[in-house]
């Protein structure tokens with residue numbers, strides 16, 4: 001078993017089970033105290049879990065902090081079929097523990113931790129937990145590609161490594177995703193302005209990931225599966241099927257749904273987004289642009305005011321662009337894309353396209369709407385960070 005190469009000393013029975021056995025059964029046998037995941041629709045539980053961890057953080061001051069000392073991902077040292085990487089954490093006196101990242105899982109199950117049981121018994125690893133939260137250490141997760149910290153808990157002799165994902169992010173119980181997909185989505189969410197993300201959270205918006213179209217679109221909307229079986233209903237988009245769509249926003253249940261894998265239009269190739277950081281970033285920002293659009297009593301893009309401004313932009317564009325453009329034909333799409341661009345979630349190319357097409361609409365969102373949720377972006381900010389010729393043409 002390749003994973004044992006990781007550890008110079010005796011493996012704990014825990015690690016052995018995690019590495020060899022069915023980790024899902026194991027998780028059930030020892031349920032996490034502050035589990036993030038609820039039922040199919042996690043709803044309230046997610047909010048409670050978030051508060052619990054926030055509380056734990058408030059008391060973190062006395063807890064020792066560590067950095068990751070080594071990232072191990074060579075297939076010669078770890079079983080890459082099970083683990084994406086292993087993060088070595090050096091403690092005092094030559095002792096260490098390892099946090100490992102599974103290839104796939106959910107927010108509460110993609111990380112594990114292993115330790116030497118003999119060292120633990122002798123008290124050579126982490127100090128005894130000082131309070132009820134059982135938090136014994138914090139590990140900076142930067143080298144694992146994450147902005148926050150791993151929280152190490154000692155739960156009756158059993159260490160657990162948890163990472164507090166964005167409370168917007170949900171991987172429902174019926175599915176698992178590639179852990180890189182999860183981490184890249186998390187990173188994208190952390191790039192949202194804090195107040196913007198807070199507002200979406202208060203509105204109970206969720207970003208729901210699934211392994212594939214079956215576990216995401218078809219799971220929530222069985223009619224989509226029927227439509228696809230009948231050849232798709234998106235005739236206005238050249239016969240695209242639901243399974244060709246990389247991400248959707250459902251304004252009724254306030255869910256952004258992103259399958260890790262979808263089917264490329266025309267080629268029928270499976271596209272796996274796990275390692276496509278830029279695509280994930282723009283998908284997350286665009287879909288949440290729809291969520292922001294729908295976050296007021298009247299959908300922003302449906303107001304007379306926005307419609308008027310948008311039509312002015314369109315009039316100016318006449319003849320200069322293909323009238324089949326999605327943004328040209330759908331106000332809501334233009335709105336979502338403009339918001340994503342202003343917040344810095346799109347590529348240079350995409351930002352330039354949308355901001356130059358709809359400058360008046362962009363200004364309305366920047367000046368009037370984003371400040372309503374505490375997000376203030378200046379024209380200079382846009383020019384310096386996103387599109388240098390903003391409003392200059």
Ligand SMILES: [Zn+2]
Pocket residue numbers: 286287290332333336
């Ligand atoms: Zn859209």
